[in-house]
Amino acid sequence: MRVFTAVLLLLPCAFSLNLLMYVNVIGKSHLQFAEKLIALLNDHGHNVDVIMGMLNSYVSLKGSYGARNLVVVQFPGESPWGAVAHHLNNPFDEQSDWNRLKIESNKFLDTTEMLCDLLLVSFDVEQLLSTNRYDLALITGYDFCPFALAHYHKISPVVSYVPTPAAYAQTYYAGLPELPLYENIVFDERHDGRSTFSSRIFETLRTFKDRYYHFQNALAINNKVCARFGDDFPDVRDIAMNVSIDFTNSHPLLEEPRPISHRIRYIGGVGLPMPKPLSKELDQLLDISKKGNVIFSFGTQIGPDKISDELQHIFIDTFKRFPEFNFIWKFDGVKQMNATNIFNLDWLPQTDMLYDSRVVAFITHMGLNSFTETAFAGVPVVMIPFFADQVHNARRASAIGIGEIVRKSEITEDNLHHALEKVLVDERYRLRARELSAMISALPDTPQRVFLEGIEFAAKFKHLSSHYRLVGANHNFLVQIGWDVAAFLTVSLLISIYFATTLTIFVLKTLSTGVYVKRKTD
Ligand SMILES: *[C@@H]1O[C@H](CO)[C@@H](O)[C@H](O)[C@H]1NC(C)=O
Ligand SMILES: *[C@@H]1O[C@H](CO)[C@@H](O)[C@H](O)[C@H]1NC(C)=O
Secondary structure, X not given: OHHHHXXXXXXXXXXXXXXXXXXXXXXXXXXXXXXXXXXXXXXOOOEEEEEEEEOOOOOOOOOOOOOOOEEEEEOOXXXXXXXXXXXXXXXXXXXXXXXXXXXXXXXXXHHHHHHHHHHHHOHHHHHHHHHOOOOEEEEEOOXXXXXXXXXXXOOOOEEEEEOOOOOHHHHHHHOOOOXXXXXXXXXXXXXXXXXXXXXHHHHHHHHHHHHHHHHHHHHHHHHHHHHHHOOOOOOHHHHHHOOOEEEEOOOOOOOOOOOOXXXXXXXXXXXXXXXXXXXXXXXXXXXXXXXXXXXXXOOOOXXXXXXXXXXXXXXXXXXXXXXXXXXXXXXXXXXXXXXXXXXXXXXXXXXXXHOXXXXXXXXXXXXXXXXXXXXXXXXXXXXXXXXXXXHHHHHHHHHHOOEEEOOHHHOXXXXXXXXXXXXXXXXXXXXXXXXXXXXXXXXXXXXXXXXXXXXXXXXXXXXXXXXXXOHHHHOOHHHHHOHHHHHHHHHHHHHHHHHHHHHHHHHHHHHHHHHHHHXXXX
């Protein structure tokens, strides 16, 4: 019996696939995520050739990342998106919601268009794709250009992935309607829920704005690929609609519950590192506090120089009010904190510490990795989200009941104290976090399995996309949401009311005239 099971487990890896992977390097975490996927594929005997599109010129590359062949396409100098991502001058400033509706230049999409120019003329890319045969292409689902390239080189099927929660190119082109009740744009940075009428109006307008951007972007990419591959080249949006599977880095127990399609597969946690034992120094440090330790890290993007002295003092003064707990802060260790319960280190092994039972809470910016790690480890959080999907993640953790949000524009001693007190003293947060962690471990499907089996299945059955493609993919978003019907019914109703009113007035007038004429003749 055991032998039989072992054979069954081996079956999926009995064949080796030749895979092409396109990695859009938007930030360092995107590269790390891709590296994990490549390692996973390699471990199962598959070959991966990789094209890296360096959207962010500030990410430096080293090594081959497990690729059999690696081709890097990069800007000669600084990329516009790199400049935006690199110079986070005032990370604590918060834009008003209505400001987010303004149509302005979209640096991200602009940069994807510029990178497309480089990608389409790259000799190395051309060489790689014309001399190798691939069983499947695995492409980051943020921009159209690499999908067009795969189509031109007849690489089929195509599967997309993102290291973030699902992006529009995955959901919208899978044919999913963008309903205003849900957080359609996870990079939106809005704190409001979507249940009130005004917030749904906002969500609808925000979706219009996004559709406008992506429409412009698709036209621009279409022009480029037609210029390169000929005028009869299909619309890039049609190519995007024929994707077999879209992998997203969301976890089914953590992501907002929402209508999805079979095409979307949640692999959240696929790239998380395994916890390792702590160093002796850290182990001793965690032992000092009897009640427990709180770790505090804003990740790699918000360095100590971005946190003003005033803010530093707010944190320090608040931490001092919890003398029974020790606070271990990832913050340039040279600085004197002048408090017996605050320890500042240059670097902390976040994963290893989260899995230590002496760590009782985590103060975090809620990057997706931190969210997933803390949920897997079962540690409650005080969250100060900054940008991208961080607000979305924080709202999820708060809805699940494992943490409290302090808005970055509202960091005061009172607010911070209130949130910390809840998470450290109210047992419910800790219990919920532990339950969540237990649920995640008990799920029958691991993200690794969902990913590998999805890739192998899609590579084997070329027509998978036609099984998963929603009819919504054939229609624009107004039709998807039913706006065309609503508009028709509204206009019909108005016309009916108009005719009914006109008719009534006419009849009344005729009658009264009739009566009048009759009286006159009497
Ligand atoms: C998408 O798939 C459909 C059905 O499988 C096919 O008819 C169509 O040509 C494909 N479109 C593109 C652009 O590949
Ligand atoms: C700690 O005390 C030293 C000496 O009084 C002072 O220079 C430093 O600014 C203090 N640090 C903080 C974070 O308050």
